[in-house]
Amino acid sequence: MKLSVLxxxxxPIARQAILRLLRDDPDITEITECGDGQSAVEAIRAQSPDLVxxxxxxxxMSGLDxxxxxxxxxxxxxxxxxxxxQYAVRAFEANAVDYLVKPFSRDRFAHALARAKGRLAMPATTADASSHIIQALDALRRRDDYLERIPIRxxxxxxxxxxxDIxxxxxxxxxxxxxxxxRVHEMRETMASLAERLDPRQFARVHRSAIVNVRRVQTVHPWFNGYHVVTMDTGxxxxxxRYQQEAFLKLVSIQR
Structure with a gap:
């Protein structure tokens, strides 16, 4: 299999590390490099490389852009x-999308390249691969939509x-x-509206009138009749x- 790679x-250092490893592969016949997103778009449109x-x-312009x-x-x-x-890695893993985490080893790079070659050798899976990537990018886009700071008048x-800090x-x-x-701030907004704008990987609704920052949970103790008591790091x-089973499992997994 002969491949052109972008x-x-x-x-520059990270780019050179990949270029050096690619030059060791006899299947790679053409290598091009770009240092920004816009030139990457132009190169992909003009050269149509096999692999990026x-x-x-x-x-x-980010890679997702x-x-x-x-x-x-x-x-x-x-x-x-x-x-x-971490969120990107989880999104890619969940959707079987190939990725490398910097700094990566020669073995990890070889594994990612081998997987990419395997997928290229099976064109029938191209549509499925695109679907997986779309799902992963949608997960990242949703993360970008979540609040990082809340303005309170x-x-x-x-x-x-x-x-x-919440x-x-x-x-x-x-x-x-x-x-x-x-301190405590009062904000004129409904709980349901605010919950939609908070990252569900960080905030969990433990009661109809309470949302907790799971990173600040200290302990979870059983109480009675299926209820539990959540203790925050502030005491x-x-x-x-008892109906918040999903939130409970998320909190328990954090403590393990």
């Missing part, structure tokens, strides 16, 4: 490269709260009370509804 990475090693985190701009139908087989962005000023959130009629380690104790 390597896209804004870091595509860095995710690039300024101006490159994929969307070129289009799923015209995009070559792709191995995504990431500097260990207080009198004539706006206070910004980092979601990582301990838990309590529903209070048409407002929510955002509990931080040292705050919250009752978990």
């Amino acid at each position: 390597v896209v990475d804004d870091e 090693f595509l860095d995710i985190q690039m300024p101006a 490159v994929f969307r701009t070129v289009g799923f139908e015209r995009m070559p087989a792709t191995v995504f490269v990431t500097a260990y962005e 207080e009198s004539e000023q706006v206070t910004f709260v980092d979601v990582d 301990v838990w959130i309590k529903a209070s009629r048409n407002t929510v009370l955002i509990h931080l380690p040292d 705050q104790k919250l009752r978990m509804s």
